Amino acid sequence: MAKYDFKVSEKKWQDFWRDNHTYQFDPDSNKPIFSIDTPPPTVSGKLHLGHVFSYTQTEIIARYKRMAGNNVYYPFGMDDNGLPTEKLVEQELGIKGSEMDREDFISKCLAVVGEYHKKYRDLWQSLGFSVDWKLEYSTISPSVRKLTQENFIDLYQRGYIYRKKSPSLWCWNCQTSVAQAEVEDTPKESVFYDIPFKDAQNNQLIVATTRPELLPACVGMIVNPQDKRYAHLIGKEVTTPLGHKVKVYADDKAKIDKGTGIVMCCTYGDETDLEWKNKFNLEEKIIIDKHGRFIADCGLEALVGKTITEGRKSCVAWLREKKLISKEVPITHDVGCHERCGTPIEIVNTDQWFVKVLEFKKELLTLGNKIKWHPQSMKQRYNSWVENLKWDWCISRDRFYGIPIPVYYCQECGEIILPEKQQLPLDPLTFKIDKVCPKCNALGLKGENLVLDTWFTSGNSPELNVKLNQPLTKGKITIPMSLRPQAHDIIRTWTFYTIVLAYFKYQSIPWQDIAISGHILLRKGEKISKRTGGGQLRPEDQISLHSADAIRYAMCGASLGLDAYYDDNEIENGKKLINKLFNASNFCFMALQDYHNPSLKYEELLPIDSWLLAKSFDIANKMSTYLEKYDYSHSKAIFENFFWSIFCDNYLEIIKKRIYNLESNDPKKRSAQTALFYSLLNILKIASPFIPHITEDIYQSYYINTLPSAPLSIHLSSWPSEDSKNITMSLEKTDSVVSEIINIINLVRTQKSHDGMSLAKEVSNLQIFHPALKMADITPYLFDLQGTTKAENINIAIGKEISVALKYKA
RNA sequence: GGUCGCUUGGCUCAGUGGUAGAGCAUUCCAUUCACAUUGGAAAGGUCAGUGGUUCGAUCCCACUAGCGACCACCA
Numbered sequence: 001m002a003k004y005d006f007k008v009s010e011k012k013w014q015d016f017w018r019d020n021h022t023y024q025f026d027p028d029s030n031k032p033i034f035s036i037d038t039p040p041p042t043v044s045g046k047l048h049l050g051h052v053f054s055y056t057q058t059e060i061i062a063r064y065k066r067m068a069g070n071n072v073y074y075p076f077g078m079d080d081n082g083l084p085t086e087k088l089v090e091q092e093l094g095i096k097g098s099e100m101d102r103e104d105f106i107s108k109c110l111a112v113v114g115e116y117h118k119k120y121r122d123l124w125q126s127l128g129f130s131v132d133w134k135l136e137y138s139t140i141s142p143s144v145r146k147l148t149q150e151n152f153i154d155l156y157q158r159g160y161i162y163r164k165k166s167p168s169l170w171c172w173n174c175q176t177s178v179a180q181a182e183v184e185d186t187p188k189e190s191v192f193y194d195i196p197f198k199d200a201q202n203n204q205l206i207v208a209t210t211r212p213e214l215l216p217a218c219v220g221m222i223v224n225p226q227d228k229r230y231a232h233l234i235g236k237e238v239t240t241p242l243g244h245k246v247k248v249y250a251d252d253k254a255k256i257d258k259g260t261g262i263v264m265c266c267t268y269g270d271e272t273d274l275e276w277k278n279k280f281n282l283e284e285k286i287i288i289d290k291h292g293r294f295i296a297d298c299g300l301e302a303l304v305g306k307t308i309t310e311g312r313k314s315c316v317a318w319l320r321e322k323k324l325i326s327k328e329v330p331i332t333h334d335v336g337c338h339e340r341c342g343t344p345i346e347i348v349n350t351d352q353w354f355v356k357v358l359e360f361k362k363e364l365l366t367l368g369n370k371i372k373w374h375p376q377s378m379k380q381r382y383n384s385w386v387e388n389l390k391w392d393w394c395i396s397r398d399r400f401y402g403i404p405i406p407v408y409y410c411q412e413c414g415e416i417i418l419p420e421k422q423q424l425p426l427d428p429l430t431f432k433i434d435k436v437c438p439k440c441n442a443l444g445l446k447g448e449n450l451v452l453d454t455w456f457t458s459g460n461s462p463e464l465n466v467k468l469n470q471p472l473t474k475g476k477i478t479i480p481m482s483l484r485p486q487a488h489d490i491i492r493t494w495t496f497y498t499i500v501l502a503y504f505k506y507q508s509i510p511w512q513d514i515a516i517s518g519h520i521l522l523r524k525g526e527k528i529s530k531r532t533g534g535g536q537l538r539p540e541d542q543i544s545l546h547s548a549d550a551i552r553y554a555m556c557g558a559s560l561g562l563d564a565y566y567d568d569n570e571i572e573n574g575k576k577l578i579n580k581l582f583n584a585s586n587f588c589f590m591a592l593q594d595y596h597n598p599s600l601k602y603e604e605l606l607p608i609d610s611w612l613l614a615k616s617f618d619i620a621n622k623m624s625t626y627l628e629k630y631d632y633s634h635s636k637a638i639f640e641n642f643f644w645s646i647f648c649d650n651y652l653e654i655i656k657k658r659i660y661n662l663e664s665n666d667p668k669k670r671s672a673q674t675a676l677f678y679s680l681l682n683i684l685k686i687a688s689p690f691i692p693h694i695t696e697d698i699y700q701s702y703y704i705n706t707l708p709s710a711p712l713s714i715h716l717s718s719w720p721s722e723d724s725k726n727i728t729m730s731l732e733k734t735d736s737v738v739s740e741i742i743n744i745i746n747l748v749r750t751q752k753s754h755d756g757m758s759l760a761k762e763v764s765n766l767q768i769f770h771p772a773l774k775m776a777d778i779t780p781y782l783f784d785l786q787g788t789t790k791a792e793n794i795n796i797a798i799g800k801e802i803s804v805a806l807k808y809k810a
Numbered sequence: 811g812g813u814c815g816c817u818u819g820g821c822u823c824a825g826u827g828g829u830a831g832a833g834c835a836u837u838c839c840a841u842u843c844a845c846a847u848u849g850g851a852a853a854g855g856u857c858a859g860u861g862g863u864u865c866g867a868u869c870c871c872a873c874u875a876g877c878g879a880c881c882a883c884c885a
Contacts, residue, residue, distance in 0.1 A: 185884085192885085209885055222885085254885080263885040270884075333884050380814050384881045488879085557823080557833095562815090563878085567822070569834055576847045587844030637824070637832080649849075660843070746850085753850050758840055 004582040006547035010693045013700075014125055022713050023066075023130040025073050027474035034070035035481040036062060037461050037511055038131070039494070040077030040139060042454075043116045044084035047123055049566055050487070050528040052539045053520035056555040057632055058485035059129050061515070063689035064627045066130070067719040073477055075135030075465060078120060080113040082139075082454030083174060083340055086401040088112065097400040098175065102429060109401045113140065123539060127548045128692045130715065137468050139457045140403070145425035147467060148457045149406040151505070153418055155355065160504050161395070163353050163416065167267075167274050168394055170348035171338040172292025172308075176398040177352050179453060180391045181493045184339040187332050192259065194327035195319065197221070198239045205238055206326060208259030210333070213308065213315040214266035215242055216299030219282040222263045225250035230262055240264075241324045242299065249280045268347035270336075271390065290348060290398075308346070353405060353450065354392035357500055361386055367499050370509050374630045375561040378488060378516040382499075385492040393500070395453045402451030404428055408435070412442035459497030462510040483630075484511040487519060488561065515630040518563040520555070537566065549691035550574035556632045556690060577640065578694045581687065584648050585698045588680045591655075594664040595673040598706065602726055606668060607734040607780050608741070609675035612651050614730035615642070616682040620720035621727075623686055632690075639686050647683065650742050657787025668783065681707065682720040737773070740802070741781050744768055747804045748789045757808065765807040766791035769799025 017023065036058065041051060066072040079085075086097055089109045097105045117138070124131060137144060155161045169178050190210045197205040207221070218240050223230035233248040240246060246264075253272055254263050265276045267284045277284065287298035294303040294311050302318045303311045319325045336345045357364070364386050373379040396405060404427045408417040419426060419433050426433075428447025436443060457464075466477050479502060486494060495514065502510035521527060522537070543551055553574030558564030602610050619642045626635040655672040662669040681703060688695040692715060699714035711717045748766065752759055766789055768778075775796050778785065785794055792809075 185882095190884095207885080211885080253883095255883090259885050261885095265885090272883090272885080331884095335884070375815095377814055378880095381880050384813065388881060491880085559824090562823095565822075567834095569822075572847080573833070579847045580845065583845035583847090585844085590844070634824080641832080648845085652844080653849090656843085749850055753839055753852095756839065759850065760841080 004578065004694065004697065006549065006578070006693065007544070009697045010126075010128065010548050013693050013696045014128060016696075017128075017130070017713065017715070018125070018133075020712060022715055023072075023074065023132050025075075025132045025135060025472060026071060027472065027476050029071040031069055031071040033073060033476055034065045034483070035073040035465065035477050036075070037465060037481045037484045037498075038075055038077060039486050039490075040079040040137070040458055040461065041120065042082070042084050043078055043080040043113055043120070044088050047120060047539060048528050049520050049537055049539055049542070052127065052551065053555050053564070054485070054487045054517040055124070055129065056127065056552050057517050057560065057630075058483075058515070059127070059552075060556060060632045060689045061483070061485070061627065061630055063130050063692065063715060064624075064719070066715065067685065067689070067717065068624065068627075069718060071476075072130075073135070073465070073473070073481075074131050075137065075469075076121075076124065076131045076133065077137045077139065077458075077461065077464070078113075078117055079139045079454060079458045080117070081109075081402050081457075083176070083397065083399055083402075085109065085113060086399060087340070088116075089401070102400050103427075105400050110140070113138075126540070126543055127552065130692070134472055135465075135469050137464055139454060139464075140401075142425055143468055144457060144464060145403050147464065148403045148452065148460065149424040149426070150421055151460060151463075151501070152406060152452065152456070153421065153424075155504055156418070158504070160356050161353060162356065163351065165349065165351045167347045167349045168352050169391065170290070170346050170350065171341065171343050172288075172290065172346060172348075173341050173343035174338060174399075175290065177348075177350060177394050177396060178338055178345065179394045179455070179493075180389065181385075181455075181496070182339050183336040183345050185334040186337040186342060188335045188337075188344070190331055190333055190335075192327075192329040192331055193316065193319070193325050194260065194329075195241060195324055196326060197241065197262075197264075199233060200236060200238070205233075205262065206260045207262050207264055208329075209264060210331070211266070211269050211312070212319060212325075213294075213303060213311040214269050214287070215240060215264070215315065216244075216303070217266040217268075217285045217287045218244065218246055218264045219267055219285055220246050220265040220276065220280060221248045222251050222254040222265055222276055223248060223261060224252065224254045224256045227254075227256045227261050241319070241322070247280075249276070251276060251279070271347065274347055284349070286349060288346065288348070290350070292346065308344075350398075352394050353396040355395055355456075355500065355504075357393050358389055358391075360500075360503070361389065363503060364496075364499060367503055367509050371499075371511065372513045374513060374515040375559075378491065378514075378561060381488065381491045382495055385496060393453075393497070395456045396450040397453055398449075399451055402454060403457060405448045405450050405452055407448040408433060408445040409448065410437035410440060410442050411444035411446050413437060413440040415439040417445060455493055455497045456501075459494060460501045460505075461498060462502060463505065479506050480509045481511045482513065484514040486514070486516060488516045489519070491516070513630070516561050518558060518561050521563055521565050542571075546571050546575060547578065547693075549578050549693050553577060553636075553691060556636055559633050560630055574691070577644075578691060580644065580648065581683075581691075581694055582698065584643075584652065585680060585684075585702070587652060588676045589702050591659040591676055592673055592702075592706075595670070595677060598674065598677050598708070600674060600678055602730060604667070604671060605675060606671045607730075608651075608654065608738055608784060609671045610730040611734040611738050612647070613675045613679050613682075614722070614727045615646065616679040616686075617720055617722040617727050618731060620682055620686050624719060627689075636690055639683075639690070643683055643687070647679065650745070654741075654745070654784045654788050657783065661787075677706075684714060685717055685720050688714050737777060737781070740770065740773055741778065741785065743802060744770075744785070744804060745788050747802070748791075748806065751804055751806055755806070755808075760790060762809040763789060763791040763806050764793065764809045766794045767805040767807075768794065768796040769801070769803045769805075770796060771798065771800060771802065 062074045089112045171178050192208050193212050194206050194208050197207050199205050234250045237245045265273050268274050289295050292308050294306050302314045368382050415437050462479050462481050498510045550571050554570035557570050623635040658669050658672045684695045696714050704710050
């Protein structure tokens with residue numbers, strides 16, 4: 001018998017599925033629709049094992065749902081614009097978006113992105129994902145651009161989007177504004193500098209700060225209202241080391257026990273400074289520009305033109321020289337940094353566009369409650385994010401490769417002027433619209449140069465699925481979709497933004513269910529990060545080394561939502577299972593050589609055969625219960641136990657004598673064959689969502705020709721289901737006896753093992769002692785029992801406990 | 811600081827209000843009739859700690875400790 005060669009077979013069946021459109025969405029089907037809001041991966045380089053982990057878990061669900069009678073809508077998208085993609089292109093081509101014509105840069109981006117589409121698609125296909133590739137979308141495609149710009153205009157006109165010049169989160173390294181969700185706390189080494197200020201009486205007043213370079217931007221001092229040390233200063237003026245006079249204010253946010261208890265408020269050191277500036281109506285002193293450099297009139301000569309880091313050094317040097325630092329204490333503290341580049345986020349006053357979210361917290365929490373979360377505990381992350389929002393969603397980015405904000409300004413009065421919807425998609429930098437300012441009648445219009453946060457597009461993925469590919473879906477996909485699968489790191493971005501946009505556009509939840517997967521870790525505590533991408537372990541290599549089925553198997557061992565390790569052991573187990581399935585099937589087909597005209601009548605089966613078959617349906621039911629809850633791991637575990645332990649180790653051994661020793665027309669043999677024929681089919685079906693290639697291979701080698709009206713692919717067959725009466729009848733009648741029979745067999749095996757005998761050692765007499773079973777009970781199993789134990793004679797007698805005594809043949 | 815989750819044999823993890831389970835690792839035994847990517851078996855745990863509820867707690871409750879994550883703080 002030829003060995004199973006996954007390298008040949010996996011490719012063969014992937015091609016087969018593609019050529020036969022096996023997973024194509026059928027808009028004319030009457031089956032209930034199960035629609036999956038697949039995550040469009042960010043095109044930012046290579047896909048890593050983290051992606052494989054999360055997507056495989058969804059893939060299993062898609063396959064199960066299809067077999068369970070649903071019309072599965074399983075599309076694929078690529079999020080191929082925005083900052084990560086831009087950086088990829090800049091790195092790959094050695095160019096800078098900021099140094100070239102925007103249109104030219106974008107066309108270069110599109111070319112690079114096209115190559116990555118293919119790479120991504122190839123990887124997914126090599127894992128055997130049952131995606132309908134005709135339903136692919138890209139977030140930079142013209143139709144998505146149009147839809148996104150329409151949405152922008154729509155939400156702007158309905159008052160959900162506004163433009164404002166205000167201090168916002170800014171990454172000077174990436175030269176763009178960022179949203180709250182893109183800020184990541186990172187521990188940074190720093191130093192607390194004690195700097196003397198002076199009060200009106202010329203008394204020293206020590207202020208501790210980690211950001212001495214912001215001294216020139218100090219516009220106020222804050223103390224805690226309860227702090228007796230400084231109570232006398234509240235409302236008075238103090239003098240900074242630079243000679244500025246600033247007033248002292250009281251606010252609870254100043255902690256008595258932190259630093260020296262007195263804080264300088266600078267525009268802007270952090271978000272609290274912004275709060276205080278607004279609360280006490282302080283002036284704004286901007287000393288750092290958009291590029292993160294100190295401006296010419298920043299107020300301290302030593303800082304001019306320097307970056308923030310250099311500026312801090314120079315400032316400290318300057319202060320030391322003037323003997324204005326009384327103490328330096330090194331500390332490590334968390335600093336909000338840009339998740340993409342690690343640069344500390346600054347607050348810079350710029351014109352940006354925002355989506356209102358702060359005033360809708362209550363509604364957003366209500367919507368979160370209407371969605372079913374799997375696992376449920378993940379909802380808490382969404383809740384705490386919404387509850388703690390501090391900024392409206394900043395959707396504008398000062399970058400190049402993204403969907404342009406479709407807005408024009410009157411050059412005379414600055415009025416905002418929108419294009420017509422039929423003109424979309426457009427780039428206002430190059431596309432001229434022929435409009436007169438409605439306010440001042442001026443003619444000259446200037447296009448907006450900001451582009452949209454890519455989440456503004458991908459956060460609308462349910463609508464993309466509804467509106468794109470209309471000829472293929474015929475409007476059958478609706479909101480809410482059935483399922484959003486994703487990993488837990490993007491709850492505060494993708495989950496949140498999608499709920500926001502679905503609320504504004506549809507006053508609806510975007511999906512019924514959300515299934516949150518965990519992360520795959522390389523070793524304890526070692527994440528596959530956005531920046532490092534899993535080191536040497538490339539999915540492509542792992543697949544060609546171990547097979548797609550084995551990798552898939554290894555990816556679905558951990559419970560939904562839990563992080564897991566990338567474990568060689570699990571891959572080995574997967575390979576063993578594939579091998580076992582192949583070999584067991586070969587045995588079955590050999591046993592079925594003289595089995596023709598399959599038909600299933602329970603009354604024609606021996607008890608153990610109907611038991612096995614009923615058991616296989618029962619297992620399928622149990623798996624189904626788990627899979628309906630997106631619990632692939634328990635489902636896999638009970639499959640494996642059934643197949644390996646019950647089917648292979650016990651049942652196949654039990655029936656061997658009937659297969660080998662009986663004539664073709666013997667009803668006892670035919671009974672075993674019928675059980676084999678149908679239970680192996682069930683086994684292949686229930687394993688197929690997990691290991692689709694090997695199961696298809698086996699199915700195609702036998703069932704396609706023997707099963708009446710066999711579907712073209714095992715993946716188009718239906719999940720095993722049987723009249724529950726047949727299952728319960730067979731199981732109730734025989735379950736306890738069969739488990740006693742298996743017990744007896746195991747006891748004999750143990751005894752032989754204990755006696756140092758081969759399991760094939762012939763036994764002249766097997767004496768069974770059992771508290772309840774009588775000869776009549778075991779008679780239907782006697783033939784099998786003889787075959788399994790190699791016993792010539794078998795007797796049973798009453799005994800306190802179950803036990804066996806063997807008399808070996810000489 | 812707040813919230814959520816976790817703590818079970820050497821490792822990775824299931825699990826249940828009624829004498830603890832799996833896989834891997836370890837040790838021993840078997841072998842030619844599907845499979846050495848095999849089969850059989852042994853050894854290995856006071857289920858993190860303390861207290862409570864209960865006839866009975868690994869499971870329910872409270873507290874404590876450790877780990878992880880999310881959120882907040884970050885002068």
